[in-house]
Amino acid sequence: MSILIEDVLLDGDRKNIRVEGNRITSLDSDEGADTVIHGNGKAAIPGFVNTHTHAAMSLFRGYADDMPLQDWLSNKIWPLERHLKPEHIYWGTKLACLEMIKSGTTCFNDMYFFMEETAKAAEEMGIRAVLSEGFTDLLDPDAGKERFQSSISLVQSIRSMRNDMIVPALGPHAMYTVSPESLQMISEYAEKEDLLVHFHLSETEDEVNACIEEHGKRPVEFLEEIGFLNPRLVAAHSIWLNKEEIGLLSKHDVKVSHNPVSNMKLAVGKAIPYREMKEAGLLVSLGTDGCASNNTLDMFETVKFAALYQKAFTGDPTILPAQEAVALATENGARALGIDAGRISPGKLADIVLVDLRAPQLHPGHNLVSDLAYAANGSCVDTVICDGKILMQNRKIEGEDEILERANEAALDLVGNE
Ligand SMILES: [Zn+2]
Known part of the structure; x- marks a missing residue:
């Protein structure tokens, strides 16, 4: 062809x-x-590369807004997530892929639940995806060992699809939901199996303070100590970092996924230290985060917000100019995920x-x-x-009407079970 x-x-x-x-x-x-x-x-x-999503959260769009992060998670998002069933994930992801394709995204890095459904939906839509199960052990390493089996079986089931466009990864959720022992186990498995690791890092100041209280160290310092930092780590958010931590991320070639819209909407209190990251040679790419905290998957919007957030936060209108902002969403995203795309040139x-x-x-x-x-x-x-x-x-995608209808039904079903 x-x-x-x-x-x-x-x-x-x-x-x-x-x-x-x-x-x-x-x-x-x-x-x-x-x-x-x-x-x-x-x-x-x-095509845009969206390096941090929870695609099926498209069903949560407009469900709960304008709330403090912990209240929003504990009282709105997590209770609803407990009712998620595979068919919700399937239709939610179909809707997300529809929106992504219509807004020019060709690859996404996703962490969520029932990811076999996400894999199936992405494959049917023809879009590239790096997929990991959102892993938590609620700080209990024994539970972690047991639960990790389902992350392993996701890797195996994606590999058995024999589709180069659907790539398995591992998704330890965050430091406050995963024990250090499990983080180490996941990191070792990732190295052995050559997998990316998708993680939420230092999104809020509370998270950093909790880590200092528990371990006497800042998150990145602690993660280095347990051997969790390496080039296969894609760290979403990465906001509350000091200079030493930026240096450590750079030393280990960790990839940062910046999610400006989500960060502004949830008012995390700070923008990523972009200038310092750039000076340290860190690879920064862009993500939308899930539709509960964005509320779209449109990467054009994320490019604009990334540039404006930096300018507003630093008071410097020259920071993150247009060309560079677009490159974060294309070339850098592809590099972060190890995909030979992100530029239009022969061989790509x-x-x-x-x-x-x-x-x-x-x-x-x-x-x-x-x-x-x-x-x-x-x-x-x-x-x-x-x-x-x-x-x-011509903006036409086959099966569009059915996806909209079935996703609406799935969302109603989900909210009805609340
Ligand atoms: Zn996220």
Whole structure:
């Protein structure tokens, strides 16, 4: 299967992008192809990589807002999560994938429950996914050993799908829900099996204080001591860090997933120390977090919030400029997850988004990169190609109506059981 995207705007020039199988093979092809897409009036950008999601939480969208984080988790989110069933996860993820594709995301890094359902939904939608079970042992290592079996069986069941686009990972939830012994066990297993580890790190100041009280050390220092820091760790949030901790994350090449919308909505009190992270050479990418705390999966919005949050928080309008903000959501996300995409160039995986330049937000068009970071949103996306397959063209995705209907039913069922 070959695709030719003719006469499309790419980095300021008109190109003919050729895709053979699942890779980009040329940017100036003049041969025919099985499928020809007219790129006139469109711009090609790499698909977004969302490095922190809980996709099925799309069913929680608008269910509980404007509450303090602990109150929100303890009294709204966790009670509802206790009623989750596999079919909720399946339809919630289908809805999430629909929204992601429609807003130009081609890969997501997800941690949640009943992840076999997430894997099935992502595979059907044709989107790339790195999937881990949200693991907690409530600080009891014995319970941890037992519960870890289901994380292992998820890894095995995803591997048995034999689909390179669905990648298994491990998902220890956070320091306050997982014992140090289990963190070590997970880290060792990840190394042995070559898996990414998806984790929530220092999202709130309370979390840091609790760690200091318990272990006499800040979280990152403690995690280093127990051997948990390494290049396969994707640490979501990573907000309340001091200079030494940033140095340690950098030394171990830990990947940071920044979730600006969620952080602002839950008022975690601080923005990530982006400048310090950048100076230390840390790889920062972007995530939306789940729909309960965002409430969309639109990465255009997350790019804009990331840039504005830094500017507002530091008082420096030059920090995190447009080009860099877009790169966090594309190239850096792909690097964080070890996926050979994130750029449109020959040899890379064909994860390509075509933006419709007729969108009013993109006019008059002085600077496309600026427009992408600050003016565009998901509705500007016209076509999405992932792994060399067209997932959406002219904003149409097959089965869309059924997904909306069934996801609504699943959400009603879930809330009805509350
Ligand atoms: Zn999260």
